Amino acid sequence: MSKRVVITGLGWVTSLGTSVDGVWKDLLAGKSGIKKIEKFDTTKYSTKIAGEITKYDGGDHLDRRAAKRLDRFAQYAMNASIDAVNDSGIDFDQEDPYRCGVIIGSGIGGMKEFEDGHRKLMEKGPDRLSPFMVPKLMCNAAAGNVSIHYGLRGPNCALVSACASAAHAIGEGYEMIRRGSCDVILGGGSEAAVTPLGLGCFIALKALSKRNDDPTHASRPFDKDRDGFVLSEGAGIVLLEEYEHAKARGAEIHAELLGYGQSADGIHITAPDEEGRGAAFAMEYALKDAGITTNDIDYINAHGTSTGLGDVAETRAIKRTFGEDAYKLSVSSTKSMTGHLLGASGGIEAIATALAVKNDVMPPTINLENPEDECDLDYVPNEAREKEITYALSNSFGFGGHNTSLAIGKI
Structure with missing residues (x-):
């Protein structure tokens, strides 16, 4: 008999902020997180706006040393995952680590690390490349680092399906719990593609809005005057849990994944x-x-x-x-x-x-x-x-x- 799967923890990192309650209030108020890009010079770019996360050095949960070993997409995933765990109230020290897993998707992975490494290769040669480059840019860095942080030894993988990655990750986590493979999955996605190369690639694809003088009105789904999407970054992680497991530990349940x-x-x-x-x-x-x-x-x-x-x-x-x-x-x-x-x-x-x-x-x-x-x-x-x-x-x-x-x- 298949198990029921519920959502007991929520965590996100967005251009509107990181507080679940705070960002939710902003969404209900119709507040936009789109603004002029600050992290790099956009003079030569036809699109100069994004849902950018600025002044982010490891977030709320990573010190500078830990953050330095992670690309920003993995930093976002770590922070959102920790917030989801804290929101759920689960204590992984009391759980069987082989019954708890992580599935976090990303469409691109560590793009900034890739850009920085390529620049160093061209300017200084291969001997100056960082030994951390591969573990920082790989798409599974987010899932791997979250599992290491909590010592989780159950299912662990990264799904890559472009803009469907996070939903696929949550869906596959749901399937694993439903069939009894595990009790808990941290599932979702993370992305940090607001970089010079990321922005340039999507401009070349002719996919982005050019409403640079009015950024908060640039993303306008279903409107006749839309002229493309607005590139953004961040992470969204949910803690999925088998229903009886959640009930037994007295967890607050936000909703059921059906x-x-x-x-x-x-x-x-x-x-x-x-x-x-x-x-x-x-x-x-x-x-x-x-x-x-x-x-x-x-x-x-x-x-x-x-x-x-x-x-x-x-x-x-x-x-x-x-x-x-x-x-x-x-x-x-x-x-x-x-x-x-x-x-x-x-x-x-x-x-x-x-x-x-x-x-x-x-x-x-x-x-x-x-x-x-x-x-x-x-x-x-x-x-x-x-x-x-x-x-x-x-x-x-x-x-x-x-x-x-x-x-x-x-x-």
Whole structure:
């Protein structure tokens, strides 16, 4: 018999801050974390804005020496994981380490370390490369370092599926607990691609907004005037736990993870299936896995990146999945405030969805002033809204055609 899986710990690092309660209040208030980039000179860049995390030297939980051995993406993951553990109240010294694991995804991994190492190679030669370069830039550095920090010896891996990475990590953690392989998983994603190379690559792809003079209005999912997504960084980690295990230790349960659906578009390496077929299948499977119907869903936290193709494709996918029920749904994109955290986005949005379910309130889609003609659903425009939420979906879709949907419910 499959086990029930609940969410007992939340932790995130965002351009809006790191406090779960504080960032949640900012999201409900419609506050944007997008601003002019400060970490490097953007004079030669056509995009000069991002959801950047500044003045971050190890965060709240790492001293300077520990931080120096980690790329920023792993620093973000460590801090978000520690916050999730503290929020959960779990004491790993009292747990079987072989029953506790870590799955943290990243779309890119240690990009700053890669850039710094390449610069040193070109300027000073191979003999000056750091022995820490490989362990800092590898995509599994976040998962590995978190497991080492807590001495966890259960499942441990990193999932890489572009912007679906964190949601895949949470979904696979859910599967491991459900089938009885372990009791606890720290799952989510982390990304730190707001770097000279990261920004330049996405500009070359013609994917980013150029609304440099008005950064807080640059991310505008489903709006006719959107001109691309806003690159962001940070981490989102949840502590997943087997229900009876959580109940036995008296844990506060935020929400229940009920279903996990995934699919591939099989169409193009960057563009989504314009008809939303793959995304629809992921949502349909998540619903089937959870044992609920389209009529049961009250809210969807959309992937909603603020791109021309993506927002329309997701709207079509929702209509394909829900039919006439699509017009009874509330759908919002928190990326309108956080920007797009690439491989970390699904972790941030799973937390936002769990809090929406727990508190019966939906964060808004800000900057939605002139909806795209085909984007005619209820996107909770510009102001948060109270609504009884029993079941919700969190969608994450990535370059490569990776689609993931998580079904989250009230406990």
